[in-house]
Amino acid sequence: MGKIINGRYEIVDNLAKGDIRETFLAKDTQMPSEKLVVIKKLKPLDSQNNNLELVQNLFAKQAQILEQIGQNSTQIPTLYDYFTEDEQFYLIQEYIEGKTLADIGIINFARCEVILSSLLNTLKYIHSQNIIHRDIKPENIIIRQKDGLPVLTDFGAIKETMGAVDNLSAESPKINATTGFVAPEQSAGRIIFSSDLYALGLTMIYALTGKYPLEFANNPLTGELDWDNSLPNIPAPLKTTLQKAIKIEAGQRYHTAQEMYLALHQSQPQTITQDTVLVAPNNPREMNTSSYNPTVVVSPSGQKFTKENYPHPVSGVNYSQGYYQPPNQGNNNNIIIILLTAILVAIGVSGGFFIAQTMRDSQGEFTATQGEREVEISQEFIEETETPVEVNECKLLHQILL
Template structure:
């Protein structure tokens, strides 16, 4: 029937069997040099065929690194030669690695840090699945693969279900196919009434196994309730904080009302928990005499901000068709907003929450002034934005278009009403979109678009120079028109779809948004959600500066404590890796990175500070810029050589001079990235 060497669809060469099941087999196939997986269904039971077809349909629609890829023609029916027998086939991406059940047979139960990282990955996958109105129904360790690069992949979508009105009706009569895995299935799913939150129950049970090394059925369960006794499983996972175990217990709540209502709610809690977990040990591990000063300087500033993170409100204003939805997707780094091609997208005012890795941004989208001639609609747009009390306005226009009279009238009125109601100025960023369509039609980024450039573009020698000259001319024209009404401008291209990615200058826009947000709580919320390199570097630099302050406190003690300084440096590396969003195993990440740098033991107080700052800079280049080890080592050496003499001289002059130099570094970071400074200008330490 299926055998090695068989050619299917004149494309897939069968290589070897992988595993056999009750209803069919799995084979490895070759598709033009790429190894893939072929799932073959032999038993034509209607319910089994339905699940098989559903898996093919769902996987062909979903696009996520944590979901196996299936092409639109990946499902086909093969007729066995010489018979009328039909065999259902599905070809999908081959996911290398092992499933988490197999992985745990060879490893110890996971740490809190690993649990948070894996939970964030899996919940992000579920957010994508649920956003498409599907839910998995069969989450368990054996259905979660771990790639060699650390990426988790959710597999076996045969049990997936779509949320439809028909499905809701079927729930009332239990006329659905029941999927059951002992120890992992939610009580409502056991009754044939699964919903998206049923996936959270199974996810919580899966992490009980990963954190304890024991199946959920090994722990005491309250009779007839499906509730694991919290104390019974927590005793087997002493490495966990109460906050994390509380979250896992909430995921496993038998009562739907007590479970988190959506994936984004879980991601947000995990994001806060992750950062707090990274910062807290760095403070608590300091010697008692230094804790007060360190907490005064760092914990009060950063921990307070994390506790008070709020969702930034960003108003998007522009005529329909200016690319506002594409801009949202470009900022988030994920295709979350629907982009209209054959019709205009924004026809009504709306406010939407978007999530990325648990962080939230509220984009307030409004109809453009010229989308209607009605003065009533004009005033409604102003009232809507003002009443939403937004933090910043992105005024989006194509770089080569103008509607100056209506735009200027609108901006003047909006800024006036906003100031009258909220007693504060509304920051406005002019977003000059669609620079890619400026003639000539070539697209060879990066471009020199600075209006201060000394290059003479009047006689361009190449197509690229001609395009640069024309874009700069458009930028200057728009700035002349909007003079006095905007705080800054950013020329961009936000085009990004399944076939084409011409995003350009989005990181510069994100950094400007970050800098113009009115408070640190909003900046922190935006910093976690925006997917751009410059912003990550700004936040990582802030942590580097904070780590240098901690190292300074550590070297103040009469007996120099090398281990304390090394601990601070390791914590810094882990935090920067976390900001970068790396999937690398974090248990030995800092040690391996420091080994790559070939750092030598810190000798002397000045070396402690220069090495800490150099490590932070190198970590930014490695984890965020993703530079090669050779270049990162060079960065580390150059930074240390630059800073060492400065700190040697400062230590010889006394502690006040060190304090002054660290403040100067803080000012440098503030000027470079616009991030808030660590220290308080009015605060002096009498101990100096």
């Protein structure tokens, strides 16, 4: 049996160890399922513990923030518990089964767009809570095995809390400086929302190339990284988005995650077809850049989905003209044609009936007129016939009288 922490969590494996933090995989012995959890053990940098009370207060505050955002986003690990034991600080978090971006190897352009879009939605929520991650890098993004979605872990503010004596953790900039993911202003102690976007842009470049930022040369004229030479076939919208995200001058970058998200998608209008997926495939290596270009439906910022309200894949929706067109537009057109045809047929039938009725009425009038004419002719004939008889009778009578 492994070591028991807080009388509840049994250590199963050591995951990582640093100057101020150790990470363990453990099982919760007080749960019927003995579910796996991640334990992060943090030690203050102040070895004399002169500011222990201050660190305790800051730690409790940061833990409350982690609890809040973990409850409202499925792509941030849930915080189950936090406590202090023997002047050590512990966070008990959800175990995310999967691999980090640093472990999965180079990904293709389509997969990159999927992950980037999803992470930008997560950052939109985090930033809306006035929280800055401060430590985005490939090692802190886990691609969850069950659905392929990226999960953002290890918020830098907790580590900075352990370095409260210096107001800014000595470890966080040191770790980032080694690989170059830290924004210039963050190195100077000024952290803004676009600092996260800068680190995210470099993280996605790493995922596409397998190279850390310091492995790229700098443009001698602008000082910017010449990373795009390694990706000659990168789609223009993705390239433009990443280029702007990693500008050295913060004012030249995207100011918000929403702005960066819109830039990535508005510059590449496309029709969502039957290939549209809700989440990335479980095996991203099976995707082929040249033949597969999925679109991801991303949940609203911070929204948790349950089995009852989980969204379904979208198909047949056309945004190619910049606006929504109903998915059954062709069927609607057919219905309209059928209705028009039916109306024309009805009009034709009614017209035919009217014409036939008119003809029948005309025939009746003609017959009546013809009959009247025949009567008149007969009368005239009778009159003509009677007149000579009367004349002859008069002549005969005259002869007799004489």
